[in-house]
Amino acid sequence: MSGDLTVFLVAGLAFLALAGVGFALTGGSSEAASKRAKQIKEGKKGGKSRGDDDAVSQRRRQTQQMLKKLRQRDEARRKSLMPQDIKAKLVQAGLDIKPEMFWVFSALLGVVFATLTFMSGAEGPPPVMGIEIKSRPAMVLAAGFAGFLGVPRWVLGVMTKMRHKKMTNQFADAIDVIVRGVKSGLPLTECLRIIAAESPAPLGTEFKNLTDNIQMGTTIDRALQQFYKRVPLPEVNFFVIVLTIQSKSGGNLSEALGNLSSVIRQRKMMREKIKAMSSEAKASAGIIASLPFAVAFMVYLTTPDYIMELFLDPTGHMILFMGGGLMFIGITVMRRMINFDI
Numbered sequence: 001m002s003g004d005l006t007v008f009l010v011a012g013l014a015f016l017a018l019a020g021v022g023f024a025l026t027g028g029s030s031e032a033a034s035k036r037a038k039q040i041k042e043g044k045k046g047g048k049s050r051g052d053d054d055a056v057s058q059r060r061r062q063t064q065q066m067l068k069k070l071r072q073r074d075e076a077r078r079k080s081l082m083p084q085d086i087k088a089k090l091v092q093a094g095l096d097i098k099p100e101m102f103w104v105f106s107a108l109l110g111v112v113f114a115t116l117t118f119m120s121g122a123e124g125p126p127p128v129m130g131i132e133i134k135s136r137p138a139m140v141l142a143a144g145f146a147g148f149l150g151v152p153r154w155v156l157g158v159m160t161k162m163r164h165k166k167m168t169n170q171f172a173d174a175i176d177v178i179v180r181g182v183k184s185g186l187p188l189t190e191c192l193r194i195i196a197a198e199s200p201a202p203l204g205t206e207f208k209n210l211t212d213n214i215q216m217g218t219t220i221d222r223a224l225q226q227f228y229k230r231v232p233l234p235e236v237n238f239f240v241i242v243l244t245i246q247s248k249s250g251g252n253l254s255e256a257l258g259n260l261s262s263v264i265r266q267r268k269m270m271r272e273k274i275k276a277m278s279s280e281a282k283a284s285a286g287i288i289a290s291l292p293f294a295v296a297f298m299v300y301l302t303t304p305d306y307i308m309e310l311f312l313d314p315t316g317h318m319i320l321f322m323g324g325g326l327m328f329i330g331i332t333v334m335r336r337m338i339n340f341d342i
Helices: 002-080 086-093 099-119 136-183 188-198 202-217 220-230 232-250 251-278 279-302 304-310 314-340
Strands: none
Touching: 086 099, 086 220, 086 232, 099 202, 099 251, 136 188, 136 220, 136 251, 136 279, 202 220, 202 304, 220 232, 232 251, 232 304, 232 314, 251 279, 279 314
């Protein structure tokens, strides 16, 4: 037994010795190699991250500068294509009248307003604290100015907004017509003629003018610029940019216009969502704006002699005039607070 035990002990010690030698020869080198590989890896990562940070920041700066230049160029182009004279505003409103007729009508309206204000009372207001207030000439001039410049331009702006709203609601369908026509093999000009013939006003009228300009020999770029002058909307600007780029560099027109149609519909959905979210604020603004008229009507029902002093006495005329001006300013401020442009 002792001999066998000795054999086993010698064999075990030999195995341990061989394992130790193998571990010394392989384990240490692998650990050193792994440490070296880890250091190299970390060094590469560090150098790569620093280089990438510099390259990314440089590309970001270049992209920002390029976008800024493109934005400035687009704004300059849009300003050059959007004249602010009365003739351009009449065209945008869809009125087929000359600017001279507009000014004549404005002058007549100003004279009517000034005459009605002058005939509203025969005497001026009584002296206040010994000071005679001569407000009638100022009121007559203000009424004439409002009738000459204020009311006609306001009516022109309302008509322009209504026309642009109709144009925006119809524009996505017109682009879909072009997409289907291009996919079926029709040329672009033929698709524009289809829209001009089958679309209701004002979309059909504007596309008819566009096709007429192209048939008269005007280039597509210039015809599109004239189209944007008549209808200065963001949707029309996108449409002009897409067709201009496609005419110069080529590409899949149907795919580009399909994406544009989706963008226009999403903008419309966002506009309707904002309109629904701001309906409470608009209702509050409407209540606040109508409150003075409601209070004046209730006072008239209870004590008519008290409220009629505003309409019979010259001092009441001045108070009504000042109150109307303050009401106009308040309503304008509230409209700008609750209106969102997209």
